[in-house]
Amino acid sequence: MAELLVELFSEEIPARMQARAAEDLKRLVTEGLKTANLSFDKAEAYATPRRLALVVDGLPAQQPDLTEEKKGPKYGAPAKAIQGFMKANGIKSLDQEAELRSTDKGDFYFVVRHIAGRPSAEVLPEILTSAIWDLPWPKSMRWGEDNRLAWVRPLHSVLAIFDGKGLPFPLQRGIGKAAIAVDSTVGTSPAHGITSTTKSRGHRFLAPDAFEVSGFADYRAKLAEAKVVLDPAERRATIAAEAAALADKAGVALKEDAGLLDEVTGLVEWPQVLIGRIDAGFMDLPAEVLSTSMRAHQKYFSTEKPDGSLADRFLVVANMEAPEGSERARTIVAGNERVLRARLADARFFWDQDRQQPLSARVPALKDIVFHARLGTVAEKVSRLESLAAEISNYVPGADRDEARSAARLAKADLVTGMVGEFPELQGVMGRYYALNDGEAPAVAEAVAEHYAPLGPNDACPSAPVSVCVALADKIDTLVGFWMIDEKPTGSKDPYALRRAALGVIRLVVENKLRLPLTKVFAAAQGEYAGLSAPDVAGDLLDFFGERLKVVLRDQGVRHDLITAVMARGGEDDLVRLLARVEALGSFLDSDDGANLLVAYRRAANIVRIEEKKDKRAYEGAVEAGALAQEEEKTLFSHLSDAAKGAQSALGSEDFTGAMAAMARLRQPVDAFFDEVTVNAEDASLRENRLQLLSAIGATLAEVADFSKIEG
Known part of the structure; x- marks a missing residue:
């Protein structure tokens, strides 16, 4: 088994692109090896500012021999079909160059070809050339006489060694059997005169001379001598x-x-x-x-x-x-x-x-900065934030309404300072210093600094009341605005970081245990967009938050289907209350009563669904108490009524554990009903009433969650 060593030596590759480029080189080459049926043991890629290197161990000397079979037309098929098969496979005599085989569907012609494997040294140049030309870069440039090769920086040389020997090939499209010419009008000279060699170079200043390489161990050792740490x-x-x-x-x-x-x-x-x-x-x-x-x-x-x-x-x-x-x-x-x-x-x-000008005096200059072409200027955003932060302060314990309004007004003012113009990453931070310098309240200054947070999952979440108000207002205003102009995230595209904004709102609410009615706040935010007409976005935006919440809780080990089950009931826009319900539902389903009741619910739901499909009607009407015949169905009906009342009472006082306990009391009467009662009775009216009773099980459970959404 042999070793392949490749080095692409160039001008300085931007640091942010090196790791990705090394992995892309490894991916492209190894995919090419697999396509060419060349097995290998392992591949490792390396990057320095001036080189990408790849070493592949355990390569065979040549490709394995292959046998290729192609099934043709049936014996006795029309002449046109046979001629088409012969032409497609380049054969002149069906009797001499094809085999007739019997199958369970009759006799068919087969063309069998034995393809001898090519030496790896012949195949590798094709693979390497394609990988070099196809290497993706976030940004690239073209240079030289033909301007054909797009690479991140001018490429100086290519080192290629296979099994201890040089693997010479010109860096051009069109070499070998598998390569394809990019532009037939351009000659066959190597791209920029580059032909692979067995030489590399060391540090640009400390050891610039070229040196011969025989393999990876030798390459790495000589680079170290030439003042280059490869890894x-x-x-x-x-x-x-x-x-x-x-x-x-x-x-x-x-x-x-x-x-x-x-x-x-x-x-x-x-x-x-x-x-x-x-x-x-x-x-x-x-x-x-x-x-x-x-x-x-x-x-x-x-x-x-x-x-x-x-x-x-x-x-x-x-x-x-x-x-x-x-x-x-x-x-x-x-x-x-x-x-x-x-x-x-x-x-x-x-x-x-x-510091020669108060931060508040800079606010009017924000009218010269466009927030979004359809959503107005930053000055207009600040005006909306003032009102929204004041509204949110009603739901944040300890928040001063006037301080929240003041902090919102100053939050973006440092964008027009010289320091933030020079160092944009200091926006908010400098606002805090300037606000304190102007004598603003510490809570206001802190809110100016923290209103962008949290920016990511590892970013600290504000907890100071005024900071929380302004941070929420900033993110909610952005989300509502982009929802109003239908600029929502799609697939992997999220140019305005709206998913991050939603996750920020969720963290601010959940970590600070805020009882924030999102529907009402969304409506208030939408009302601040004067002159922008759009349908109500609160419902759709709340659904988006539900999906983001699943992402957050999944990382914490919470089942996403439980969130869906609780949210499907509708009317829940308090995230703290929603999470409490999800936690109570999870604990309930982990108990014997909960698990068995879920099984019984599914049994009831399946029976109702089957009968509804058969009868082409829905069984959602009220149960007639007087038509209940057996004691078990009377008992179940009574318990359903008690469970619904108990759950409603418990939910009203946010006793979610109590609501689940009310549902748990349904287990025995439901089990008894299925043990003793025949749903599909011969009496049509009795059958209908019993199907209504089964349907009522789901309706009662829906007081706490939509059990049809629960998986497993």
């Missing part, structure tokens, strides 16, 4: 370990940032972590400004003091060999400190300029 996981671990060690040595702690660590891993081939210092004159800037400036522009890691506040040290990862304390290291650190001073000087300017 991104190894580079990542090195950066993390060195950064933590340097920070500890300086008496600070590395601020964890997995996203930045991933990005920096994709920027360097030979990582060297160094530590620098932030000028003391900038340390009075907000910590978020310092860390964001370092992260966004310079890719520096922040550090923290033991109390969790931002420290004046930063960590930079160089793509260079520069041992700590060396002249080169000092030069690199000094250069990065100089660049950071310039960046922070800009931030200082924005900070000073922004």
Whole structure:
């Protein structure tokens, strides 16, 4: 068994694209191998800023031989059918080149071909060429004389080695039997003059010369000698370990940032972590400004003091060999400190300029920012938020109505500040600082900072009353607006992040245990869209929330069918109450009484459905108490009435466990009914009344949930 090694060497590949590109290369090549009937043991892909590499182990020397059979027309078939079969299969004599076989449907002609496997070295160039040309990139470019190959950056060389030997092929469409020419008007010269070789190159500056490679082990070892760490996981671990060690040595702690660590891993081939210092004159800037400036522009890691506040040290990862304390290291650190001073000087300017004007004075400028072409400007959104936040404050314990209105008015004002213009990720955060600077109430300032939250499942959910009001208002206004213009999520497309907004509302309501009537709030939000005519969206939007709620609870192990069963009853828009009902229903069904009653309900429902289909009518009328003949059906009728009243009373006081207990008392009379009563009696009126009684079982259970929606 042999090994295949491929390396695509190019200009710098954007860090965010490397991992996906490596996996796509692996996928395309392995799919090609499977299509070509070439088995393999394993495949591993790697990426650095300047290369994608793939090693495939356990490949055979050649394809297996194949036998291909094609069934033809029946013996004695019309001449036209036989001629068509011969032409399609390229045979001239049916008697000599086809076999006549007997089957259970008669005698048929078969064409049997034995196809010899081709050497793997002949097949692999076709597979690799297709994979390189078909590699998908989020963004790509064309270059060179023919402009045919679309790749993320100019491709310099292709290394291809199979079984310890070079696998030469030109990088062009049209080579081999399986490849297809893209443009027949273009010549057959390799794309940009690239033909695969057995050579690779090391670090751009530290070891730029080419070197020969004989296999993956040799390739990886020589790359290490040439100052390139091939495995991104190894580079990542090195950066993390060195950064933590340097920070500890300086008496600070590395601020964890997995996203930045991933990005920096994709920027360097030979990582060297160094530590620098932030000028003391900038340390009075907000910590978020310092860390964001370092992260966004310079890719520096922040550090923290033991109390969790931002420290004046930063960590930079160089793509260079520069041992700590060396002249080169000092030069690199000094250069990065100089660049950071310039960046922070800009931030200082924005900070000073922004505070010269109250945040409230910036609100009118929001009319120049379009929220959505059909939903108005951000200023109009803010006006809606003021009213909606005040309305929601009625349902949030401890929320001050005036503070909720003020926070909603200021929530978007920092969008027109210089700092947020430079660092958009600080929207909300800077609003908080500016609001406090203006003397606004702390609750108002905090709500400005938190109203975008939660942005995702791992984001903290606001709990301060005013923050909750504004966060809910912001998300509900967005959802209602887009529902009104029929811009709903479809399939995997959700350009306005409406699913995320709905999940945010659910978390805010559930985690803060808010008794929020969503239907009423949706209606209030829709009423704020003056001049925009649309049908009532509350019902459809509530159904959407039900689907999102299933996603949330599924992750918590709650059965989605129980949510459906409770919501199908209708009229439930209080998520806290709904979840309590779902929990009570789940506990009930886990009990013997609940499980057996569910079985009995299904039996009753099946009988009614069958008879309704047969009789072509529905059995939903009232049961005639006087027509009940046997004691068991009289008892069941009495218990159904008692259970309905008991459930209604318990539900009225939100005693959901009590409502389930009322239903549990139906088990014995239902079992007795099925044991002793014949539903399809000969007397037509008696049969009809008993079918009405069975139908009443489902109607009674519907007081707590639609049992027809329960699975299992």
